[in-house]
Amino acid sequence: EPEVTQTPSHQVTQMGQEVILRCVPISNHLYFYWYRQILGQKVEFLVSFYNNEISEKSEIFDDQFSVERPDGSNFTLKIRSTKLEDSAMYFCASRPRTGGNQPQHFGDGTRLSIL
Amino acid sequence: KNQVEQSPQSLIILEGKNCTLQCNYTVSPFSNLRWYKQDTGRGPVSLTIMTFSENTKSNGRYTATLDADTKQSSLHITASQLSDSASYICVVNSGGYQKVTFGTGTKLQVIP
Numbered sequence: 001e002p003e004v005t006q007t008p009s010h011q012v013t014q015m016g017q018e019v020i021l022r023c024v025p026i027s028n029h030l031y032f033y034w035y036r037q038i039l040g041q042k043v044e045f046l047v048s049f050y051n052n053e054i055s056e057k058s059e060i061f062d063d064q065f066s067v068e069r070p071d072g073s074n075f076t077l078k079i080r081s082t083k084l085e086d087s088a089m090y091f092c093a094s095r096p097r098t099g100g101n102q103p104q105h106f107g108d109g110t111r112l113s114i115l
Numbered sequence: 116k117n118q119v120e121q122s123p124q125s126l127i128i129l130e131g132k133n134c135t136l137q138c139n140y141t142v143s144p145f146s147n148l149r150w151y152k153q154d155t156g157r158g159p160v161s162l163t164i165m166t167f168s169e170n171t172k173s174n175g176r177y178t179a180t181l182d183a184d185t186k187q188s189s190l191h192i193t194a195s196q197l198s199d200s201a202s203y204i205c206v207v208n209s210g211g212y213q214k215v216t217f218g219t220g221t222k223l224q225v226i227p
Binding site: 004035041042043044045048056091093103104105106107108109 | 149151156157158159160161164204214215216217218219220
């Protein structure tokens with residue numbers, strides 16, 4: 001069964017540095033998402049992306065964050081100047097088409113540790 | 116404010132026993148409700164999805180119920196197995212782009 005793959009599985013970065021998290025969604029999917037999960041807390045929505053533009057974003061997704069789909073397969077999340085509180089698991093998800101009954105398929109996440 | 120509350124926070128049961136996990140939500144407008152299973156260190160995996168008009172949905176040993184009037188859902192696991200040990204997350208969707216609100220999860224541990 002096709003999977004959403006995320007790389008790297010663990011990223012350690014110095015505070016203030018830029019970091020790019022990468023995701024390869026399932027190939028025929030049209031909707032893409034990023035979520036984060038701070039250790040011990042619930043999963044939080046960051047952003048949804050459709051038709052090469054952001055369709056919705058949360059309050060967490062401020063100017064430090066950006067997403068893009070540079071080559072039609074990868075879907076990236078960039079954090080420009082990382083802060084300690086950005087340490088979390090970041091999950092990418094994708095969904096095949098419009099219609100509320102299609103589940104989002106999640107990757108296994110990238111654990112981001114900011115030092 | 117949209118909220119999804121789950122109970123209990125954690126649960127330990129013996130292998131072979133049944134259990135029921137609860138989810139209460141205040142999300143509006145309501146599109147659908149999903150239950151996910153999240154193994155430690157892995158991403159969530161969808162178990163069931165229910166829209167407003169559905170009040171029960173099964174997936175193997177997992178049966179979810181939905182009462183849209185009281186805004187409550189439950190996930191019943193029958194004949195639990197050791198591999199059922201995981202966090203179970205209730206997720207409510209609203210809006211066309213699937214704006215989601217996640218519950219805090221119930222951490223289930225099945226012991227021999």
